[in-house]
Amino acid sequence: MNAFTTSDGCTLDYRVDGPGSAERTLVLLHGWSQSRAMFDRIIPALAERYRVISYDQRGHGESAKPATGARVARLAADLHELLDHLDVGSADVLGHSMGSSVLWSYIDHYGTGRFSSFVVLDQPSACVVLPWMNEGEGKEAGAILDFTGAEQFAAGLLGPDEATVRRSFLTSMLTQDIPADDLEWMYAENCKLPADFGAKLLVDHVMQDWRDLLPGIDVPTLVIGGEVSHVDPASQKWTASRIPGSVLKVFTRAEGGAHFPFFEAPEPFVAALRDFIDSVPAGA
Template sequence: MSMFKTSDGVNLYYEVAGEGKPIVFIHGWTADHTSFEAQVKNLSSEFKIITYDLRGHGASDRPEKGLTMNRYAVDLEELMEYLELKDVVLVGWSMGSSIIFDYVRTYGVSRLSSVAIVDMTPKLINDDEWKMGLYHGKFTIEDTFDALTTMCNNWMDFAEDFAKDAIPYLSEKELEPILEALNTNTPHIMYSMWTAMSANDYRDVLKDITVPTLIIYGEKSTLYSEETARYLKKNIQNSKLVPFENCTHFLVVENPDKLSKVVKEIALK
């Protein structure tokens, strides 16, 4: 069990498998490093694969401090510095992509060779001028306040509805293990990071992502639209759209072999 201590004293759990060019996988909100088990298996014979649990998630410490996107970006930089990683491929799923956006805003791309953005928007909250955020343009600031109220009253009341919205094809029985996993999360971490996601707007950062970039999206994602992916493509130079057919926001586990394949292709460039 490998732990890295951040500059503000928080222990982050991480795993390294294989040797070669480094690929760092960054999981999403409520998840942990095991989201990428298939990629570790598929790619570690050719690359150095790094997975880790974000602050407040999985086996990492669950602190009261540093629950912001910027601190998560700092954590990522400090972990890569500790592991002496250069020429890195960053793969961010969902909130993991927001961390990449904040990382580029803070540190630029000098440590990176390429990036993969997996089913995420640069701005979560929709308004009169922006309709490419959460729930295909229908989630407003009022909705996020309502969501936070529900989370703060009872985390699982929100988590159950969110899971049903995100993976609508699952039966009640199939949903049970997912709900059990969601219930292992620490509520104050979840609302803090929901607030952090809601508060940020990364549209101004997109022009600064100058390394080759994959924009991956689920064609059946109920959270983010194809239009969102196309907006990212338009605003990130040297980027490529990669649709995942018959996949939702959870394409990472719905078609893990394809994710491994496209990440390998960009890593080899």
């Protein structure tokens, strides 16, 4: 493991796998309340071809637990500074869940000049039906909450039933037959995110509306959904339709097609990801 300190003093734990001479660098961003370790089942196979960078975003995993920066925009700045630190000029980037939100924020602030390709993994372009959206627009974007639901979830994290709220949320994102020891390990990783920081970040994350950003994404993009995910796969199809030239992949239940396909069924996930990345010229 390695450590990097951001401009505002937050220490991030990161890992680099694969040959330093690899033609391509792949950066993996985990979702809300999870950690870079979620990718450990796919990193060995990916590192055979690529230099793979994974890291715990602030407040998560083994990274520092600051009182500040519980905002998607700050997480995007953290990524920008980490890429500078590692002298990464061009990379393929994958964002799982909130990780895609962080990458959308990165594009909003810094553009796509550093991205060879972009993978959106099971993330709605709007998580909440916001006041300027009607119900139909919220559904097509993949909104899974309303204002009341977002408020109740955040309050639950800060209340006496925090453990139940965390576990229920996690299990809702997994296939029903996931092994018990896998569930317990994922739950333990989830609990490394402090509740107060997590609640603030959650609200900031779910209140974003990235729909207007999608048509301007000008790098090869793969949008991934899951047949049995809590994120409606139809919304991922809609996202793909808004990003020019993007490719859609929806994993079946047998392929681990809930919210964590890379964890529940690593082999088909790695095969699909490799096929996409290798179809794109490095530095495109």
